Amino acid sequence: MSEVLKTPAQVAAPKIDANWRSLRLYLPFLIPTIAALALTLLRIQMGGANFINDGALMMLALAGYLIGAAFLLTNLYAPSGMAQKIGLWAAGAGYFFNLASWCIRWVAAHDRELEILQRNGYGPEQMPWVWRYIPFANLYDLSLAFACGAGLTTMLISGRRSFRFIGALSLPLASLILILARFIGDEFINLPPVLDSYWRPIHVGTASIAYGVALVCFAAAVLYLLKVGTKPESMAIWASVFAILTFITVGGQFGAFRLVLTGNYAASTVLEGSRMSIPLRVQLPWVGPALIVATLVLLAVSILFGVYLKKQSEKARAWGHRLLVASLVVQVAAIVLLVTHIKSGEAFGPCPASGSFFSKCYSTTQYQEFGAWLAGQQGMQPEQVKTLAPAQLRGATEEFVQLSGSRLRLSLNANPVELAALITAFAATLFASLFSFRTEKLRAALPSAEKLDGLMYRTASVSFAGLAILLITGAIWANESWGRYWGWDSKETGAFVAWLTYGGFLHARIARGVTGKKSAYFAVVAFLLVIFTYLGVSYLLPGLHSYA
């Protein structure tokens, strides 16, 4: 019990103290941010020749996030102040490197074009303004910024003890985005003139922050579901279904389910010196069989966990978990094989007529479809292509192979969405497996369901406001560049759909009092739509945003 009331004059003293204490809550965010800006200034002073480049900084950021995630996850299972401290420092370092990488890329893009322009005789007065080079030009830049947004949000809320756990889930997701960025490739592009607008930093900057906050909202929703008793086995079923759908749809440009039909995985190619993906796919030995095994194992996992959930069979549960771990091993093997084959640089050619199942080659069965694709690329109308005989189409491909076959290369950049899907499937099953390990202890280590629910609501609110501003700034920019503020372009529609879903989440909560699990499912679906907009739309759907 305290002794006396303070007079209003005396009350002012703790306010100043409170301001400083409140500021301390944001130090985990402020210190790395200031340090990253200082490093950028140093880069501007020293020039790029003897300075660490953005690609290396990105790898350091990835390392920071991964170490942070590992320690924070460990802290969830075996609470330890030291593990949490190391985790937070590593996360802070990851965010610092991430932001520094993005800022230094800005400087490097400026230096690069300046050099080209000077070589072409442009004077200083003709140099474009500095915002032209802000790294929001392609999906690599956006991925860097997206991960940075996730890191920023994590660091912002890490000042509060009760929310420090969030890094255990948001940092692995941020790492996934950086891995994807690595696959996309960090080449600089000449900026399409339409993007050279001051609206770009406003619009894309908003996107990065809104997407980053949405990622944290998703993490809170998943942990909420776990906290309120959703069984990791049912999460594992969903993760398995996602992984199975991924595995049976990858690896075939011409017709789905190629993996299932042929047993082989084939990767897209690129022509040497070009970034364009060529749908003449090269089969990679053992990758297909590994993915098929993973599919079958995950199918068995789903059935066993289904039996466990239905009949409470402990035996089915135990076997399900064993097989889930086995599927992880097989998935790792498949991804390692895939990356090794692509990176090996080993030559390849058309598959021989027989005995080619375990060879690295491109199957001649795709020649007819590829010939039709080639004809389309050469400006032929679909009706005209349909009039061509199969022999003509195959002949066109044979001619292409003769002329350009030696220039065909495998590249991780050729199909980043497929690689991202494979890695995401792995991450989903990994988390399902992790959640199954000492689940009760994990549940006890998490903050209360109310706190998680509150965090979910707050982050969903910020995502909703952020996505609204994203849509509006995009609309204004579109009106300045394309002469219409809304055209139902697939990226516009994707962002609109995600925004509507968050809108549904908030209305259900504010006006109808819907909280808890239903609310969490809304948040999960909304984030999946954000991811689809961010990645799927750019690669899978036609539209005006194909560059990002």
Add this chain to the structure above:
Amino acid sequence: MSSAVEETKTDIRVTPAAPAAKVANARSPVTRLLNLLSSVRFGITLLMLLVVFSMIGMLVMQTNVEGFDKYFADLTPATRLLFGTLGFFDIYHAWYFNVLLLVLSLNIVLASIDRFPGAWAYIRKPKVEAGPVWLKTQQVHEVVGVRGASREDVARRVAAACESVGLKRPRVTEKGTRTVVFAQRGTWNRLGAYAVHVGLLTIFLGGFMTNMFQRNGQMPLAPGETSSEMAETTFNLDDRGLQLGRSSMDLPFEVTCTDIQQKLIRLDGPITADNTIDWLTHIRIKDENGEHTAVVHMNNPHDYRGYRFFQASFINVGRARQIGLRLTPEAGGQPVDVTIPRGGSAKLPDGTQIDFVQFQPDFAMSGAQIGTASGEYNNPAAQLVVRTPDGKQERAFAFAQELPSGAPIGRAVAGYKFRLTSFEKVADAHVLAVQKDPGATVFYVGSTLLCLTLSAVFFFSHQRFWAIVEEREGGTFEVALGGDANRNQLALEDRFKRLKSAITGEPIEVES
């Protein structure tokens, strides 16, 4: 003793239950319809329907998207029939999509009206009384003990503490053995949602006006050309596939292109978009008000009389904005260098005039016909007309490449041999998009309102605090504190800690 209302777990005004009168009249079809239209549950259903239709539009290629003809040709006849009948190929203009938007707008209006009295009550009739049991059910609550001369004295100092932490106009209510101090801030936040919805409806209105009254067209312009109409493209899907139609619309003024320019990154590179910094079209607009000039370039449209001009595309055939020529006298002597702009002329000291007629990037000749084999700068040549002082005029060509000796096309004209020494690359013509959209301003107003109100709603909150002061033994007083907020729990907790500290004088507990 506190009232029954005070003791309920939730504040009665936030309970979203339907009023009793509504239930009683539920049998009337009109009332039922109104109840449905004003229900948030129905609104959420409409939102989800909008999500589904929008996703269909994303996944089924729309008629105005490039590549639709190929997509359409690849579909099976049954799919074409199904999607076509359901209007999926142009779903955003389908009648049911527009009806959905209309019903959603109606739902927003009716649901807002329905709920407004509840929100208004927070402003008009703040809940100034509270009981200890009810206080314990609030988002934050704690009981602290303090010393003071009297209950009034403690209440006065609690009120002062409330003001010191930024709470507005504390109200003190005496009730039996208790004194209740109530203070709040951000009351306006309760109305924020209505302002958000007004912003959204304004955007919808802008969209509706755009759909109804917008005109879009294109105007291809090469230097020297004048136009007073814009060409509009229409998309019609029939059994034969996608049919593109064209119509034109007269403008109330005349646009003349005086110059076009393309700023390249690499001057030796192509005039493609990935090697371009900017396209600039210099225009002169003439009408009954007079003449004025403007430059339309990327991301910098020009507005005039409700019409906007944008850079839309360009005709990708290489031309020259200006050329540099070297004229070598056939009879010997010093060569003369001249620079001529596109469509312009140069006069030599001897009175000979050279007109720059056309530029061919990949010079080709078919009979007497001069043309280009491609749009790329493979064999650049300038087509000239040479006028001698005695009135003769003759055609001449200046090539960038060395011609074989004796080639007829490279012969001397008017006593000079011509060589193309330099040229500034530019496209054949620029295509300006022309837009007249009375809905755009309304859309901008709605957007600004939405951004401001969303930020205000989500980043601020309505915080309410109650303090019940009761006397205990030995001249001590118990202050039961409680507070709630419509959002932003963290800010509420922070202010609650500051309030508690201001009342007790104890340092603030901060998480670290």
